[in-house]
Every structure is written in structure tokens, then in C-alpha cells.
Amino acid sequence: MKSFFTVYAFCMGICIGSFLNVLIYRIPLHLNVAKGRSFCPTCKHKLGAMDLVPLFSYLFLGGKCRYCKTKISPRYFIIELVTGILYCLTVYLYYPSYKIFLYLIIISFLVVISLIDFEKKYIPPVLPFIIAISSLIYLGIFEFEKIHLYFLSAVIVSFPLIIASIVASFMGKKAFGMGDIKLLIALGLSIPLSFSFDYLLFILLFIILKYSALFIRNLLIKKPCFFNLNKSIAFADVISGAYIAFIFIYCI
Numbered sequence: 284m285k286s287f288f289t290v291y292a293f294c295m296g297i298c299i300g301s302f303l304n305v306l307i308y309r310i311p312l313h314l315n316v317a318k319g320r321s322f323c324p325t326c327k328h329k330l331g332a333m334d335l336v337p338l339f340s341y342l343f344l345g346g347k348c349r350y351c352k353t354k355i356s357p358r359y360f361i362i363e364l365v366t367g368i369l370y371c372l373t374v375y376l377y378y379p380s381y382k383i384f385l386y387l388i389i390i391s392f393l394v395v396i397s398l399i400d401f402e403k404k405y406i407p408p409v410l411p412f413i414i415a416i417s418s419l420i421y422l423g424i425f426e427f428e429k430i431h432l433y434f435l436s437a438v439i440v441s442f443p444l445i446i447a448s449i450v451a452s453f454m455g456k457k458a459f460g461m462g463d464i465k466l467l468i469a470l471g472l473s474i475p476l477s478f479s480f481d482y483l484l485f486i487l488l489f490i491i492l493k494y495s496a497l498f499i500r501n502l503l504i505k506k507p508c509f510f511n512l513n514k515s516i517a518f519a520d521v522i523s524g525a526y527i528a529f530i531f532i533y534c535i
């Protein structure tokens with residue numbers, strides 16, 4: 284039964300990944316995410332059912348629009364595949380717990396948040412809000428007697444970034460946005476108190492990994508400055524990556 288659900292989760296994940304692509308494209312443009320058929324961003328031709336089969340359409344069309352032959356970013360394919368893998372792993376690791384539903388919602392929105400933050404350097408406030416509401420609904424149903432501990436966890440998880448933002452603002456810099464803090468508060472609501480410090484360690488580890496990678500890349504392309512505090516930096520990818528690695532490794 285578990286293997287059936289794991290395979291089913293992968294298929295569901297690639298379809299959801301396809302929808303996440305729509306959200307990533309439409310939310311920053313303030314387009315309606317529920318209405319209107321998908322279209323090619325270049326020639327605006329409406330896409331048919333055969334153009335929208337997750338993973339396969341991209342492969343069969345050779346990564347090009349069927350109508351104008353413009354190259355489609357491999358990002359669409361990668362997001363569908365990654366979402367499929369994340370769904371598959373979540374079900375594999377958490378079956379048969381109800382936590383699966385909460386984690387699938389959170390992971391889906393983390394994919395959207397990371398990509399929007401990476402490209403536009405901001406997190407639409409509605410997205411962390413949906414994560415927080417999902418966690419509160421879960422806690423209200425399954426862990427109501429311990430809900431105060433999860434609130435404390437949200438405070439602990441977001442505390443270092445709040446302090447960092449205050450220090451940065453005193454120095455006249457704006458390194459982190461409010462979006463990152465809201466995201467950490469929202470994620471903290473799904474982390475048991477005893478694990479909150481472990482999650483912070485994961486974030487630290489991901490910061491080190493990200494900036495080591497950036498540093499090495501900039502050394503290779505001989506770009507001297509790799510970290511500019513005056514420029515706002517995308518941080519949601521670190522927060523999200525650390526969260527997903529954390530829930531997969533700890534299986535809480």
C-alpha cells in the first residue's frame with residue numbers, strides 16, 4: 284500500500300508542480316491564478332491539453348513552444364520534477380501520518396516562495412499566511428493541547444532574523460525583508476518546540492552552503508565582491524531548503 288501511495292504521490296506531485304509554475308508566473312504579475320487558460324509567454328497562444336501534460340509535454344516538444352518554437356525555460360520541467368520527487372519522499376517518509384497533508388501544502392508553497400523570492404526579491408505576504416493558517420488548522424485538529432508550544436517555537440525560529448534585521452536597520456542597511464521573518468514565523472508553527480533549535484542549525488548550515496557556493500562561483504568567474512549588504516538578498520531559498528531537509532532527515 285505504501286509503495287502504491289508513493290508512486291501516486293509522484294504523479295500528483297508533477298501535476299501540482301505544473302500548477303505551481305502557474306502560480307510562480309502569475310502571482311508577481313497580479314494575474315488571476317484560478318481563471319484563464321495557460322498561454323505561451325512569448326506568442327500568447329493558448330496552450331492545449333497536449334501542451335500541459337507534466338514532464339512529457341516539455342520532453343516531446345523538445346523544450347520549445349509548439350506554436351512559435353521559442354525555447355521554453357527548463358525551469359518549468361525542473362519544478363515539476365522536483366515537486367514530484369518532494370511529494371514522493373514526503374509520502375514515503377511520513378506514511379501513514381496525517382502530517383503528510385500539512386507537509387505537502389507547506390512544501391508546495393515553499394517551492395513557489397523560493398522561486399518568486401529568487402527572481403523578484405520579495406515574498407508575497409499571502410503565501411506565508413497560507414502556510415501559517417494550514418499549520419494552525421492542523422494544530423487545532425491534532426495537537427490543540429500543545430498549541431502554545433508551537434507558538435513559542437515560531438518565536439524562537441524567527442528570533443535571530445528579527446535581531447539581525449534590527450541590527451541591520453541601525454547600521455542603515457536592509458539585508459532581510461519582512462517577508463523572510465513572516466515565513467519563519469509561519470514555518471515555526473509546524474515545528475515542535477524541542478526541534479526549533481535544530482531547525483535554526485539547519486538554516487545556518489544552508490547559509491554556509493549557499494555562500495560557499497556563491498563564493499566559489501564568483502572566484503571562478505573572477506567577480507571580486509560576492510556579498511553586498513546594501514543589496515537585498517534572496518533568503519527564502521535558504522529557509523525553504525533548510526526546512527525541507529530538516530523534515531526529511533528528522534521525520535518529526
Ligand SMILES: [Zn+2]
Pocket residue numbers: 323324325326327328348349350351352353
Ligand atoms: Zn509560443
